[in-house]
Amino acid sequence: MNLKAVILVGGPQKGTRFRPLSLDLPKPLFPIAGFPLVHHHIEACCRLKEVTEILLIGFFQPNDALRRFIQRERQEFGKSIIYLQEYTMLGTAGCIYHFRDVITNGSPDAFFLMFSDAFCDFPLQEMIQFKEKFMPYLIMTVEVPKEQSLHYGCAGINLTTSEVVHYTEKPDTFVSCDINAGIYLLNIDIFENIGVLFQNKHRPSLSDTSMEEVMLHVSHQNVYKPESTMGRISLESEVLPRLAGSGKLFAFRMDRFWLNIKSAGSALYANQAILELYKSSHPERLSDLPGCKGNVYIHPTAEVDDSAVLGPNVTVGAGVVIGQGARVKNSMILDGALVKAHSCILNSIIGWHCVVGEWTRVEGTPTEIDPNAPHATTDNFYLFDEQGRLRPSITILGRDVTIPAEVVIRNSIIMPSKELGRGFKNQILL
Incomplete structure (x- = not known):
């Protein structure tokens, strides 16, 4: 079987809940467990001999950091890895339709579609083995508690045949505990279904422009920039509900750990899982x-000083210096940070090139998640609750933050380039 993999990485307008960690680096490149987030997706795809090419689609400008990352991935895995930039945010179905010529080049039998903020142990080989010839479109689902299902796309599944008979994106009332996990295995003819939707949705607004001219313009070789959001089509909200019940959409129900990495706090739990x-x-x-x-x-x-104690669930980045007697637990110390002697870091993310003074305590309040559980959602990872009050949360230091000696920073978010003179608790320092 000849397969491709497409990974949707979003753009600057997305990932705002990931701040301040995404202020200096695109969220897909944020290092988790020592490697950029999307590296784990690429690595999972490269384990499959069936996958011949990996395409990243997003709205990020192809800057030096992104170019270097792509080059390193190509060298490490020896596969074709290409970044395709959208001219505008086209939606999860619109972007793959826009680049359909690139995806179908080489006549692959099917392709994986993955969201970069969906993390699990990526049972891609299992999905290949599960997919039968009568299953043109396969979606991976996980089961979550009833009260959390309303935040996700919900699939009504015939458990005998695995067919998705109903699909609703973020329903107002309970539909199903089986939710969209953001990983698909799709036959190439999915573009025919998206094309029909495209024509039905936008034909009334074409005025004097023929459909043939529009289809020519939106090809990847000749970028067309309409004034309206002509190309914006959502896979979850528009395509999947139409496919459900048609006998073409089927579910691969995974019962292992899965995490939706939306907020900065959830990165710490992804780190633990990886x-x-x-x-x-x-x-x-x-x-x-x-x-x-x-x-x-x-x-x-x-x-790392020999007297320092690290773990469990700790990642220490490149060029980090951890001093004598320091204690680090359930935390991430990003590149170039300095953790001075006898300081204590608990349930926190220490940003790039930060300085934590001697005998200083930086800590957050953990939300306990079992990485062996079948699911983990992000409901407890947001900064504010329904009443607008700051939640007890992990502590995050943005890039180039300096913390003085002998203070306590607890449950706080510190924006980049701050030089603190005292301790803080339950604060967001802009």
């Missing part, structure tokens, strides 16, 4: 230093 997966997939990435307890990743260029 480190746990390293035990079986990449045990060499986990540190065996005497001061490490549980799953810990330390970049080879980091300097």
